Amino acid sequence: xxxxxxxxxxxxxxxxxxxxxxxxxxxxxxxxxxxxxxxxxxxxxxxxxxxxxxxxxxxxxxxxxxxxxxxxxxxxxxxxxxxxxxxxxxxxxxxxxxxxxxxxxxxxxxxxxxxxxxxxxxxxxxxxxxxxxxxxxxxxxxxxxxxxxxxxxxxxxxxxxxxxxxxxxxxxxxxxxxxxxxxxxxxxxxxxxxxxxxxxxxxxxxxxxxxxxxxxxxxxxxxxxxxxxxxxxxxxxxxxxxxxxxxxxxxxxxxxxxxxxxxxxxxxxxxxxxxxxxxxxxxxxxxxxxxxxxxxxxxxxxxxxxxxxxxxxxxxxxxxxxxxxxx
Amino acid sequence: xxxxxxxxxxxxxxxxxxxxxxxxxxxxxxxxxxxxxxxxxxxxxxxxxxxxxxxxxxxxxxxxxxxxxxxxxxxxxxxxxxxxxxxxxxxxxxxxxxxxxxxxxxxxxxxxxxxxxxxxxxxxxxxxxxxxxxxxxxxxxxxxxxxxxxxxxxxxxxxxxxxxxxxxxxxxxxxxxxxxxxxxxxxxx
Numbered sequence: 231x232x233x234x235x236x237x238x239x240x241x242x243x244x245x246x247x248x249x250x251x252x253x254x255x256x257x258x259x260x261x262x263x264x265x266x267x268x269x270x271x272x273x274x275x276x277x278x279x280x281x282x283x284x285x286x287x288x289x290x291x292x293x294x295x296x297x298x299x300x301x302x303x304x305x306x307x308x309x310x311x312x313x314x315x316x317x318x319x320x321x322x323x324x325x326x327x328x329x330x331x332x333x334x335x336x337x338x339x340x341x342x343x344x345x346x347x348x349x350x351x352x353x354x355x356x357x358x359x360x361x362x363x364x365x366x367x368x369x370x371x372x373x374x375x376x377x378x379x380x381x382x383x384x385x386x387x388x389x390x391x392x393x394x395x396x397x398x399x400x401x402x403x404x405x406x407x408x409x410x411x412x413x414x415x416x417x418x419x420x421x422x423x424x425x426x427x428x429x430x431x432x433x434x435x436x437x438x439x440x441x442x443x444x445x446x447x448x449x450x451x452x453x454x455x456x457x458x459x460x461x462x463x464x465x466x467x468x469x470x471x472x473x474x475x476x477x478x479x480x481x482x483x484x485x486x487x488x489x490x491x492x493x494x495x496x497x498x499x500x501x502x503x504x505x506x507x508x509x510x511x512x513x514x515x516x517x518x519x520x521x522x523x524x525x526x527x528x529x530x531x532x533x534x535x536x537x538x539x540x541x542x543x544x545x546x547x548x549x550x551x552x553x554x555x556x557x
Numbered sequence: 558x559x560x561x562x563x564x565x566x567x568x569x570x571x572x573x574x575x576x577x578x579x580x581x582x583x584x585x586x587x588x589x590x591x592x593x594x595x596x597x598x599x600x601x602x603x604x605x606x607x608x609x610x611x612x613x614x615x616x617x618x619x620x621x622x623x624x625x626x627x628x629x630x631x632x633x634x635x636x637x638x639x640x641x642x643x644x645x646x647x648x649x650x651x652x653x654x655x656x657x658x659x660x661x662x663x664x665x666x667x668x669x670x671x672x673x674x675x676x677x678x679x680x681x682x683x684x685x686x687x688x689x690x691x692x693x694x695x696x697x698x699x700x701x702x703x704x705x706x707x708x709x710x711x712x713x714x715x716x717x718x719x720x721x722x723x724x725x726x727x728x729x730x731x732x733x734x735x736x737x738x739x740x741x742x743x744x745x746x
Contacts, residue, residue, distance in 0.1 A: 281592055329615070330594070332586025411612055425592035426612065453591045479590045
């Protein structure tokens with residue numbers, strides 16, 4: 231008879247490393263007087279981002295049957311806390327993304343998300359560097375911290391201008407650099423071209439044994455970041471990479487309720503065009519922005535990937551107690 | 558044939574790509590936190606043996622390829638084609654040299670080998686891991702040398718040339734590992 235595999239995916243040492251990591255993070259924020267919070271994993275609404283698939287379930291309380299969603303990120307609830315005047319906050323939370331499974335993905339994963347009231351994005355990046363460098367110092371010390379603009383790093387590795395889309399140049403590059411399928415895959419979609427070219431031709435080389443922070447993303451990839459005040463082609467968004475692994479994403483947060491509402495509508499329209507699951511926008515977030523979200527910067531870091539990097543693990547399964555195949 | 562979505566891609570799966578049958582070697586899920594999901598797939602063209610990388614949008618699918626690998630007996634070479642037979646159905650298949658390729662140098666009449674069929678037509682032949690072949694030509698060895706330290710080239714009955722120890726002589730039968738082309742031992746008849 232076949233044995234049912236009941237054992238954890240990770241080693242016992244990994245459980246200790248995770249516990250150590252959580253304790254270090256909590257100590258870091260305690261010292262900086264950033265408040266730890268908890269927000270619901272199960273909510274009535276969900277983010278509209280067309281690239282994130284969600285899990286939905288039903289709340290059965292006869293005669294009421296509500297559709298509820300497992301959160302793809304705690305962002306909206308944390309922003310409502312910020313609007314309520316809680317000051318700087320952080321959370322260590324589970325997040326859920328449907329259909330994401332691979333060497334670097336598990337559909338249920340752990341995020342560290344924090345918001346700093348009054349911080350600009352460069353100030354938040356300083357704090358990120360402080361935290362990450364201190365965490366690695368006890369394991370495999372990083373050789374340094376780099377900061378590059380998206381435009382500069384994209385230019386360096388591909389020779390292309392990331393901010394201004396030139397279809398002919400992008401196609402010529404793909405054909406000459408073993409990515410001919412990109413032409414049919416991306417067509418005239420600038421954001422999709424950037425995803426394909428960046429993840430294949432730039433990201434693998436970022437942060438060799440160092441923390442690499444890429445800021446100034448093209449405006450078409452702004453998500454919930456604010457458009458840069460001096461250059462409308464870029465957005466105040468930052469991504470973190472270590473040894474080619476995407477580790478986190480941060481924004482100088484959009485506080486304008488009208489613009490947030492427009493972005494929701496635009497994303498809902500994209501969902502309709504692509505026959506993706508329909509969602510309604512989170513009116514409570516819009517109402518909170520209307521009431522006033524303080525100027526702030528926020529970032530989310532994937533703790534499972536951070537553990538992979540700290541322990542030099544090849545697969546996310548090696549750092550999870552039970553990966554999705556065993557959960 | 559069924560079609561397979563990127564989430565079903567795994568090593569060994571046989572699919573059609575650019576009208577050729579291919580085998581998936583590796584499948585990696587790639588997804589920027591705020592972007593489109595892809596699958597970066599390493600894939601071998603089963604007709605040419607060439608390995609390429611190809612990126613698909615997650616959720617795309619490929620047609621399965623009707624690939625069957627079958628144990629067959631190598632019968633003979635008629636000068637133009639080599640002939641093989643399925644010993645269970647007695648069905649015979651012929652392959653030209655382009656399909657047999659480098660494998661031809663290990664094929665001895667009546668030996669078993671593996672033939673890969675695509676839509677019931679041969680596209681590749683793999684020899685057994687170990688074959689026993691007779692040496693037809695090699696320099697006489699030095700008397701007393703039994704170590705096999707240096708070695709010398711020996712031509713086998715099928716045309717292959719392998720390095721053998723100095724003590725091995727013409728007309729002797731030897732065992733060879735076809736995956737490395739290395740001499741294993743003498744075979745006592």
